[in-house]
Each structure stands twice: as C-alpha cells, then as structure tokens.
Amino acid sequence: MLAKRIIPCLDVKNGRTVKGINFEGLADVGDPVELGARYALEGADELVYLDITASKEGRSTFTRIVERVADRVNIPFTVGGGISSVDDAAALLDAGADKITVNSAAVANPYLISEIAAKYGSQFVVVAIDARTIDDGSWRITTHGGSRLTDIELFEWAHRVQSLGAGEILFTSMNHDGTRSGYPCQTYAALASALDIPVIASGGAGSVSDIADVLTDGRADAALAASIFHYGEITIDALKRQLAARNIPVRL
Amino acid sequence: MIAIIDYNTGNLRSVENALNRLGAEWTLTADPEVIRRADRVLLPGVGHAGEAIGRLRESGLVEVVKRLRRPVLGICVGMQVMCRHTAEGDVEGMGLFDTRVRRFHSQPGDKVPHMGWNTISNLESKLFKGIEPGSYVYYVHSYRADLCPDTIATTRYGAAGQMFSAALKYENFYGTQFHPEKSGDVGERILQNFLKL
Numbered sequence: 220m221l222a223k224r225i226i227p228c229l230d231v232k233n234g235r236t237v238k239g240i241n242f243e244g245l246a247d248v249g250d251p252v253e254l255g256a257r258y259a260l261e262g263a264d265e266l267v268y269l270d271i272t273a274s275k276e277g278r279s280t281f282t283r284i285v286e287r288v289a290d291r292v293n294i295p296f297t298v299g300g301g302i303s304s305v306d307d308a309a310a311l312l313d314a315g316a317d318k319i320t321v322n323s324a325a326v327a328n329p330y331l332i333s334e335i336a337a338k339y340g341s342q343f344v345v346v347a348i349d350a351r352t353i354d355d356g357s358w359r360i361t362t363h364g365g366s367r368l369t370d371i372e373l374f375e376w377a378h379r380v381q382s383l384g385a386g387e388i389l390f391t392s393m394n395h396d397g398t399r400s401g402y403p404c405q406t407y408a409a410l411a412s413a414l415d416i417p418v419i420a421s422g423g424a425g426s427v428s429d430i431a432d433v434l435t436d437g438r439a440d441a442a443l444a445a446s447i448f449h450y451g452e453i454t455i456d457a458l459k460r461q462l463a464a465r466n467i468p469v470r471l
Numbered sequence: 472m473i474a475i476i477d478y479n480t481g482n483l484r485s486v487e488n489a490l491n492r493l494g495a496e497w498t499l500t501a502d503p504e505v506i507r508r509a510d511r512v513l514l515p516g517v518g519h520a521g522e523a524i525g526r527l528r529e530s531g532l533v534e535v536v537k538r539l540r541r542p543v544l545g546i547c548v549g550m551q552v553m554c555r556h557t558a559e560g561d562v563e564g565m566g567l568f569d570t571r572v573r574r575f576h577s578q579p580g581d582k583v584p585h586m587g588w589n590t591i592s593n594l595e596s597k598l599f600k601g602i603e604p605g606s607y608v609y610y611v612h613s614y615r616a617d618l619c620p621d622t623i624a625t626t627r628y629g630a631a632g633q634m635f636s637a638a639l640k641y642e643n644f645y646g647t648q649f650h651p652e653k654s655g656d657v658g659e660r661i662l663q664n665f666l667k668l
Contacts, residue, residue, distance in 0.1 A: 221628060222588040222607060259655070264588055290488050295609060295653050315484045317653065340518060342584060342611045386584070417582055440587070470588045470607040 222470040223434045223462070224264035224441035225455055226419065227448045229254060231300075232271050234280045236449070252287045258448065259292050261455040264470055266292065267320070267389075267443060270300030282314050289315020297345055303328075308335045312343070320389060322347040323362035326369060326376075329383055336384025345419070346385040348376060351393035358406065365393040373406075374413055381416050388414065389443065391422035399425030399446075407437030419443050427453065427461045434467055473497040473666070474509035476536070476549075478526045480516045486546065489652035493663055503535045511666060512539055516548030520572065520614065521560015524552040533565055542668045543644050547612060550639060550646025559614050568639040568646060570619035581629040584613040589626050591637045591649070596623040598638065598645055600664050606657045608637070608649035615648060 229236045229251050236251045255266045268288065270281040278301070285298055298311050299320030308319045325331050325346055336344045349365050350358045350373045358373035377388060390410060392403050402423045411418050417440035420433040424444045433439045447453055459469040473490060475483060477499045490497045497513075498505065506512055514536065516523050527533050536543060536553075545553045554564045557572035564572070575583045588607040591599075610626070615635035618625065624638035626648075639646045645665065651658035 220590065221585070224587055289484060290491065293489065293492065293653065293659055294655050312482055313484070315482075315488065317485065342586060386586070415582055417586060440582070 220468045221440075222264065222468050223439075224419075225262070225430075225459055225462075225469065226265045226267055226441055226443040227255075227258045227263050227455065228267040228269065228421070228443050228445045230269050230271050230445065231281055231284060233277055234284060237271070251284050252291055254449075255288055255296070256291050258455060259294050262459055262471065263294065263455050264441070265294060266296040268296060268298045268300075269320075270298070272300075282310060285311055285314040285316055299345070299347065303331070305331070305334050305338060308339065308343075312339060318343050318345050318386070320345040320347045322349065325380065326360060326362050326371065329379060332380055332383040332385055336386070341384045341386035341416075344385050345387045345389055346380040347389040347391070347421075348373070348380070349391045349393050349396075350376075361393055365396070374410070377410055377414060381414055385416060387417045387419060387440075389419040389421055393422075396422030398423060399429075401425060401429040402433040402437055402439075404432050404437035407433055407439050411438035411440075417441065427458055430458065431462055431465050431467060434462070435465075472509050473511045473513060474506045475499045475513045475515065476506060476532065477501045478523070478530060478532060480518060480523055480526070480548070482517070483515050485650070485652045486513060486515050489659065489662055493659065493666065495666055501530060501532065503531065506532075506535055507539070510541055512536070512541065512543040514543060514545040514549035514553070516546065516550075516552065518548060519559060520548045520551040520557045520564075521562045523548050524557070524560075524562055524564055527552060527565075537565055537567065540643055542665060544665050545644070545646035546652070547648060547650060550648055551614060551616065553639070553644060553646050554616055557614065567641050567644045568616065568619065568621045568636075569641070570616045570621060570636060570639065572614050572616045574614050575629065576631075576633065578630040584611055585615070585628045586611045588654075589628060589649075591624045591626055593625045594623070596638070596640050596645070597668060598640070598661060598664050599624060601660055602657060602664075608647075608651070608654040608657055608661075610649045612648060 297318040303324035420439035
C-alpha cells in the first residue's frame with residue numbers, strides 16, 4: 220500500500236535554515252544539509268528546500284546547497300523559491316533536485332508549468348498554491364507569500380495547473396498557516412476528490428492529531444511541516460509511529 | 472568499474488550520487504567497448520519508454536546490452552525497455568524479460584502516476600539479500616510490468632490492489648521498477664547487493 224508521506228520543509232536564507240512565524244522573526248535552526256540528512260535518518264519520506272533569499276549571491280549559495288543535499292541524502296527532495304523560468308528549473312535539476320516547486324511565477328505565467336513539465340516530466344513539477352477565504356467563504360489564490368490576493372478561485376486554478384502538467388499540488392491555507400490550529404480538512408478532501416494528482420497539505424499543523432486528520436478526513440497524500448520538526452517538539456520517527464498506531468500507512 | 476549507460480535519458484545525477492555514497496567507481500558512457508568491459512552495467516531511464524528504446528536502438532546499444540554476460544541492472548524506464556513490449560509508444564523492447572509493460576488501469580480514486588513509497592513482497596533473488604518483505608521503496612511511474620516467471624519482487628497499488636512486477640531477473644539481467652537510488656537505506660542495500668552479485 221502506498222504510504223502517506225511526511226515531508227519536513229526547510230526554508231533557506233543565505234545558506235542557513237530559518238523558520239519564520241508568519242514569515243517574520245526568522246530564527247536560525249541550522250545548516251540545511253545537516254538538518255536534511257538528520258531528517259532523512261529519522262524517517263522523512265522527502266525533503267523540501269525553499270530558497271527565501273532575494274539576492275543573486277544568495278541564489279548561487281542555494282544552488283551549492285542543492286548539490287550538497289543531492290550528494291548526501293538518499294531520499295527524494297524538492298526545491299523551490301524564486302523559480303520563474305525553465306532555465307531556473309534546469310539549473311536546479313542539474314544540481315541534483317528531484318522536483319521543483321513553483322508558486323507566484325506560475326500564477327503570473329501559467330505556461331511555465333507546461334513548459335517545465337513538457338521538458339522534464341510532470342513528476343518534476345510541484346505547484347504550490349497559497350489561498351485564503353474571502354468574505355463569501357470561497358477560496359482565492361494569493362501570491363508572494365500570501366501578501367497579494369488575486370481573484371483566481373482555488374478549484375479553478377487547481378484544475379488548470381493539473382491540466383497544464385503539474386505532478387503534485389502543495390496547498391497551503393493562508394488562513395491557517397503559522398497558526399498551528401490544524402488544516403481545513405473539508406477543503407483538502409474536496410481538492411483530493413477533484414484532482415487526479417497527489418495533494419500535499421502544508422501550513423497549520425500544531426499537533427499529531429492535526430496531521431492525522433488531514434491525511435484521513437482531508438485525504439491528503441502527504442503532509443509538509445517545518446516548525447514542529449525544527450524545534451524538536453516531535454521527531455519524524457515518533458510522529459510516524461503515532462500515525463501508524465492510528466492505522467495510517469506510513470513508512471517506518 | 473561500473474558503466475552507467477548514457478543515452479540522453481535525462482538526469483543521471485541521483486544514480487551517480489548513490490554510487491558515490493557506496494564508494495563505487497563508475498563511468499558514464501555510450502561506448503560499446505567500455506560497456507562490454509565493465510564489471511557491472513546500469514541502464515537508468517526517465518521519461519518516455521518508447522523514445523528511450525528508440526534511442527538505444529539507433530545508437531546500436533540494444534545488441535550490446537543483450538550480449539552482456541556480467542550483471543546488468545535496469546532502473547525504472549531502464550527496466551521497462553528490457554521487457555518484451557511496452558504500451559508507452561506501443562513498441563517492442565529488448566525482450567530480455569518475458570513480460571509486457573502496460574499503463575496502470577486506474578480505478579476511481581487511484582492516482583496515476585504511482586508516486587511515493589510502497590512496499591515490496593515476494594522477494595526472490597540475492598538482489599534482496601537482507602531486505603525484509605514489506606520494506607518500502609520509492610516509485611514514480613505510470614506504466615508497470617505484468618507478473619511473469621521473471622518476477623523477483625511484487626508491489627500492489629490502487630483500490631483494486633493490482634499487483635505488478637517490482638523487480639525482474641533473467642540470467643544476468645536485473646531490473647527494478649522502483650528507484651533504489653532514492654529509496655533510502657533499503658535502496659542503498661539493494662544497490663550494494665547488485666554490486667556484490
């Protein structure tokens with residue numbers, strides 16, 4: 220049986236792992252390669268590295284980190300942050316990334332998804348979708364870390380990125396991200412049944428129960444989290460054992 | 472020396488890195504002489520199997536591979552092109568494994584590609600020495616090989632629990648549908664077993 224995946228996410232700035240609470244007040248939680256290797260050893264099923272550096276020097280530092288991760292880690296990993304062209308994606312593929320993730324740039328230019336997918340395959344393209352609810356309760360896409368609201372409806376966009384060739388969707392509710400109050404499971408379940416590609420849940424996990432809920436009621440294929448792992452509140456191994464005890468299929 | 476066959480099949484870096492972690496010496500090559508002399512041959516592959524077999528045929532490598540007598544390991548699409556036929560492009564393969572490769576017949580609720588960690592069972596080869604049945608390996612594929620007498624490991628996927636060939640063996644030829652180079656410690660052990668065959 221296909222296992223539900225647990226994916227730690229590492230935000231990288233100037234060569235170091237950082238985690239922001241609502242993207243502010245960054246705290247340094249270590250060397251990204253060492254941290255990723257530790258997570259792999261603890262049973263992470265994949266890793267995600269996001270480059271949150273804005274500068275050009277930061278980009279080349281990040282590419283070197285991707286190379287080091289590829290040398291060191293024996294599980295798949297995804298990289299993203301600032302990918303806005305096929306060339307950006309190609310450089311990260313060459314550095315050893317298994318998948319890339321695109322977000323704001325895909326909203327600005329949806330054909331970026333189809334161009335990358337046509338060249339490197341759908342399995343290489345994870346489309347990250349950040350959305351929040353508006354007054355009438357419907358979901359709208361946001362870009363630039365949630366700071367810009369668009370008028371694109373969530374399910375419309377999810378269908379579109381799937382038909383453009385996305386291999387997976389990484390959906391974050393900006394209503395929940397950073398609040399540690401759990402995931403919007405009904406919305407996840409609706410996405411999972413609307414789509415033929417896997418959905419990764421992100422943003423909002425405060426407890427093991429939250430993660431268990433989104434993998435069962437929310438029908439998510441994977442859960443991505445950062446702070447609960449970085450600050451050592453629970454190890455990945457302990458989390459997966461608790462999920463297994465709830466009859467959720469995980470790789471132990 | 473391990474020869475990794477280079478036939479423009481996309482990124483081979485993860486295979487190279489995995490061999491580096493095992494301390495193995497390898498060379499990336501399309502030279503028939505180097506391939507014939509190698510102790511072990513790896514045939515990786517990502518992308519479209521029909522196109523992959525076309526490129527191997529054009530470069531004359533199909534006949535080179537078929538005549539090898541040392542252990543050969545095909546990975547993912549590399550395994551699929553070693554089968555008799557693949558539905559991806561509807562083309563004849565090398566015919567080393569007596570089976571056909573078909574697209575997953577997806578039931579409602581199943582996702583294709585089959586992507587992520589799944590278990591291997593019915594392990595019947597030295598390739599799996601020290602590997603427990605039920606161990607998890609990493610998959611990314613939409614086509615899979617039917618069960619056949621060459622099957623040396625199986626995996627189930629989907630609501631209907633379809634069973635397919637996770638790995639195949641015929642004489643000195645081996646193939647895995649999963650990616651040992653991305654399958655954590657289990658995958659590393661399988662690669663190590665292949666190097667020690």
